[in-house]
Amino acid sequence: DAGITQSPRHKVTETGTPVTLRCHQTENHRYMYWYRQDPGHGLRLIHYSYGVKDTDKGEVSDGYSVSRSKTEDFLLTLESATSSQTSVYFCAISSGTSAIAEQFFGPGTRLTVL
Amino acid sequence: AQSVTQLGSHVSVSEGALVLLRCNYSSSVPPYLFWYVQYPNQGLQLLLKYTSAATLVKGINGFEAEFKKSETSFHLTKPSAHMSDAAEYFCAVSDRYDMRFGAGTRLTVKP
Numbered sequence: 172d173a174g175i176t177q178s179p180r181h182k183v184t185e186t187g188t189p190v191t192l193r194c195h196q197t198e199n200h201r202y203m204y205w206y207r208q209d210p211g212h213g214l215r216l217i218h219y220s221y222g223v224k225d226t227d228k229g230e231v232s233d234g235y236s237v238s239r240s241k242t243e244d245f246l247l248t249l250e251s252a253t254s255s256q257t258s259v260y261f262c263a264i265s266s267g268t269s270a271i272a273e274q275f276f277g278p279g280t281r282l283t284v285l
Numbered sequence: 286a287q288s289v290t291q292l293g294s295h296v297s298v299s300e301g302a303l304v305l306l307r308c309n310y311s312s313s314v315p316p317y318l319f320w321y322v323q324y325p326n327q328g329l330q331l332l333l334k335y336t337s338a339a340t341l342v343k344g345i346n347g348f349e350a351e352f353k354k355s356e357t358s359f360h361l362t363k364p365s366a367h368m369s370d371a372a373e374y375f376c377a378v379s380d381r382y383d384m385r386f387g388a389g390t391r392l393t394v395k396p
Binding site: 175204211212213214215216229230261263273274275276277278279 | 291294319321326327328329330331334375383384385386387388389
């Protein structure tokens with residue numbers, strides 16, 4: 172299995188509180204991604220990173236920010252959590268050398284915002 | 286933007302029967318297409334991918350998919366379903382950084 176870990180694996184928080192999810196990889200891959208998974212929507216890209224300090228927005232980036240200060244870590248922050256951000260969050264990594272590069276997924280973080 | 290549509294959110298087959306999961310894509314450029322599988326409480330795992338080298342793509346666990354440009358389809362098949370195939374399956378199209386997933390098809394295998 173690709174060396175991807177996510178922490179925490181489960182979190183319950185209250186509306187308006189900040190939340191940070193961490194993705195850690197041991198594969199030294201350049202590209203990292205954050206997705207959210209919701210029933211009926213599949214996975215939707217929130218943000219991605221193509222290198223240290225290089226990030227860009229995805230399809231559903233509103234309300235989320237990211238940071239990547241090291242190759243191995245990609246952080247997703249919800250500045251002020253809302254109930255609509257209750258979801259399962261997946262991190263993925265890729266060598267990204269071409270469009271056919273496979274993405275490897277972490278185990279996911281289940282976030283509940285009350 | 287590229288997109289995929291998976292026809293049927295739930296598919297149920299008997300063990301030993303043919304599995305057919307449908308995926309149609311929309312793309313303005315030659316597409317890069319993928320099928321992923323997700324088992325309960327796990328992340329996604331790649332089953333197979335279309336890279337334009339061959340229209341019939343073989344993947345893991347006996348699955349295969351055929352790229353049909355005229356039909357803009359990339360349906361996933363397996364000749365004989367096994368109980369362990371019960372999972373959710375996602376079709377995806379990639380534009381290098383932007384991978385778009387379908388809504389998923391949950392496969393149930395009946396004994």
